[in-house]
Amino acid sequence: MAKLNARLEAARHSYREALETARATPTPDAWAKLLAAGKELSAAEDPRSHGRRGRRRPAAGPALEHVEGPLGHGEGID
Numbered sequence: 001m002a003k004l005n006a007r008l009e010a011a012r013h014s015y016r017e018a019l020e021t022a023r024a025t026p027t028p029d030a031w032a033k034l035l036a037a038g039k040e041l042s043a044a045e046d047p048r049s050h051g052r053r054g055r056r057r058p059a060a061g062p063a064l065e066h067v068e069g070p071l072g073h074g075e076g077i078d
Contacts, residue, residue: 011037011044 018037022030 008041008044011041015041 015034015037018030018034022034
């Protein structure tokens with residue numbers, strides 16, 4: 001757990017420095033560093049919610065072949 005706290009504290013420190021720099025001299029480079037520091041801070045705060053793409057699966061809806069609309073099977077606009 002100490003490793004996580006060290007990472008979180010380092011990310012917070014880096015973010016604060018990047019924020020102060022971006023406020024003092026709002027250059028594209030300063031904003032890019034602030035964005036990167038913010039992403040790192042976000043990842044350090046809750047590592048379980050980031051990464052592992054495809055972990056969530058869409059909710060299963062009704063199968064399309066079993067759903068009937070106002071027209072029955074075989075009926076349609078001619």
